[in-house]
Amino acid sequence: MIDxxxxxxLVGALWARGYTVLGxxxxxxxxxxxxxxxxxxxxxxxxxxxxxGRYRLVADDERRLFHYNAGAGSWKQxxxxxxxxxxxxxxxxxxxxxxxxxxxxxxRYAFLGVRACDLNAIAIQDRVFMGDRYxxxxxxxxxRDAFLVAVNCSKAGGTxxxxxxxxxxRAADRFDLALTELLDEAGHRFLVEVGSDRGAExxxxxxxxxxGPDDERLAAQxxxxxxxxxxxxxxxxxxxxxxxxxxxxxxxxxxxxxCLTCGNCTLACPTCFCSAVEDVTDLSGxxxxxxxxxxxxxTLDHSYVHGGSVRPSARSRYxxxxxxxxxxxIDQFGTxxxxxxxxxxxxxxxxxxxxxxxxxxxxxxxxxxRADV
Numbered sequence: 001m002i003d004x005x006x007x008x009x010l011v012g013a014l015w016a017r018g019y020t021v022l023g024x025x026x027x028x029x030x031x032x033x034x035x036x037x038x039x040x041x042x043x044x045x046x047x048x049x050x051x052x053g054r055y056r057l058v059a060d061d062e063r064r065l066f067h068y069n070a071g072a073g074s075w076k077q078x079x080x081x082x083x084x085x086x087x088x089x090x091x092x093x094x095x096x097x098x099x100x101x102x103x104x105x106x107x108r109y110a111f112l113g114v115r116a117c118d119l120n121a122i123a124i125q126d127r128v129f130m131g132d133r134y135x136x137x138x139x140x141x142x143x144r145d146a147f148l149v150a151v152n153c154s155k156a157g158g159t160x161x162x163x164x165x166x167x168x169x170r171a172a173d174r175f176d177l178a179l180t181e182l183l184d185e186a187g188h189r190f191l192v193e194v195g196s197d198r199g200a201e202x203x204x205x206x207x208x209x210x211x212g213p214d215d216e217r218l219a220a221q222x223x224x225x226x227x228x229x230x231x232x233x234x235x236x237x238x239x240x241x242x243x244x245x246x247x248x249x250x251x252x253x254x255x256x257x258x259c260l261t262c263g264n265c266t267l268a269c270p271t272c273f274c275s276a277v278e279d280v281t282d283l284s285g286x287x288x289x290x291x292x293x294x295x296x297x298x299t300l301d302h303s304y305v306h307g308g309s310v311r312p313s314a315r316s317r318y319x320x321x322x323x324x325x326x327x328x329x330i331d332q333f334g335t336x337x338x339x340x341x342x343x344x345x346x347x348x349x350x351x352x353x354x355x356x357x358x359x360x361x362x363x364x365x366x367x368x369x370r371a372d373v
Contacts, residue, residue: 001211002203003189004065007179008039010149013205014110019147022078023112024066029057031071033078036112043068050158050231050342052351063188066113066181069157070341074270075118078109079142080125086277088289106141112149114175116168117160117341119150121270123174127333128273147198150175154222158231159342161355165234167339169226177203180219191219232342234355235362239336240327242362247319251360256315258350263296265344265352266321271337274302297321322354 002010014021015037023036026043036042047060048068060067089100114122126143129136150171153160162168171178176199180191191211194200266272276295281288295302297320303311311317329337338354345353 001189001215002192002206002208003187004039006206006208007065007190009206010177010203011036011038011112013202014112014147017202018108019110020107021110021112022075024068024071026057030055031057031068032073033071033075033111039065042066042113047155048157050346052159052345052353053348054351055346062183064154064181064183066151066179067154069153069155069160070115070117070270070343072268072343072347074268074341074343075111075114075122076125076270076272078107078111079122079146080129080136080139080273082294084138084292086290086292089287091286103138106138106145108145109142110147110149112151114148114150114171115153115341116150116171117162117165117339118270119148119171119174120165120167120339121341122148124271124333124335124337124339125273127335128271131333147202148175148177150178150195152178152180152219152223153226154181156226156229156231157342157346159345159353160230160340161232161234161342162340163227163230163233164236164355165336165338165340170223175199180222182215182218182222184218186214189215191215232340232345232353232355234338234340234358236326236336239358240330242358243323243327246361247323249361249364251357251364252315252319254360255318255352255357256313258352259314259318260349261298261314261317262349263298264347264349265354266296266298267294268343268347269325270339270341270343271325272296276302297324318352322357325354326358 011021021036022033024031024043025034025041031043042065044065045060045063046057046068049056049058050069085103087100087102089098091098129139152171153169175195178193178195182189182191192203194203274295274297275292277290277292279290298317300309303309311320325337
């Protein structure tokens with residue numbers, strides 16, 4: 001067990017070991033990930049309200065530090081940055097020498113406040129970028145040294161459905177340290193679970209005490225209460241076959257009537273990894289740079305081949321995104337591409353709900369099956 005002063009010392013211990021500590025801070029009315037130097041940088045006394053197309057931070061009577069849910073930004077922004085210089089080249093004045101520089105050195109990050117859904121999202125991107133014969137060197141360098149401090153959720157957001165996906169709300173593994181925030185008449189404190197040797201080494205520098213039965217009981221109650229109060233649910237039984245056999249379902253056209261193809265869902269999603277590469281030179285031809293940027297399967301250019309886009313309609317692009325996320329991702333990577341964080345629902349301007357769309361297809365699929373009997 002550590003108290004808030006101990007958490008402050010934990011942050012200091014990570015900085016002392018050369019980590020740049022990123023954690024939850026408040027910017028422009030939202031919880032975002034930024035540098036955290038002390039506990040004072042955390043969003044104390046705030047919680048959030050989330051629903052389809054709606055996000056608000058509101059005051060909370062209690063002074064909890066982690067009493068909120070996933071914001072628009074995920075840890076993907078640090079591990080797979082939105083813009084990355086792949087290389088730059090500069091020709092010398094005499095034209096005989098060319099100086100080439102690769103990507104900037106990868107930062108050494110410690111992530112504070114990683115939720116269970118995001119731990120699973122990081123594991124999914126590990127599989128995409130490092131789990132095959134093709135390895136993304138920049139991602140691997142950032143991920144290799146990343147120190148993960150998880151936080152078990154003390155509340156479920158209005159768009160959360162991690163229980164349906166088997167990804168939360170308790171952090172089960174893949175962390176160095178995991179915290180459960182406790183606040184009652186016994187005080188404000190954190191139950192600490194050690195998940196790695198380096199986690200044990202870091203926490204050894206922090207004043208702590210053994211957890212008692214009451215602490216463990218309260219932590220279990222908090223997690224159970226959170227699991228029982230999900231804002232959404234998604235029936236995943238046979239979901240791959242359901243989507244594969246309903247590629248011409250009329251629901252795709254119905255959702256396309258609302259979809260703006262803005263790509264917000266893919267940008268907020270912690271597992272989406274589409275990217276584009278752009279080459280730029282100056283007018284003299286003396287300098288050139290190649291940059292990787294995030295892209296989205298909702299853009300026409302993303303599916304462009306010679307002659308035009310193979311997915312010209314909103315219907316085809318939304319179907320591609322949802323079917324890939326929940327079905328063909330399983331064939332590619334052995335797991336669903338969704339972790340139930342609910343970001344795609346919260347940050348959709350027109351409140352399209354992936355759980356609602358699957359339920360609508362499943363309901364009509366069931367009716368059709370019954371009609372055939």
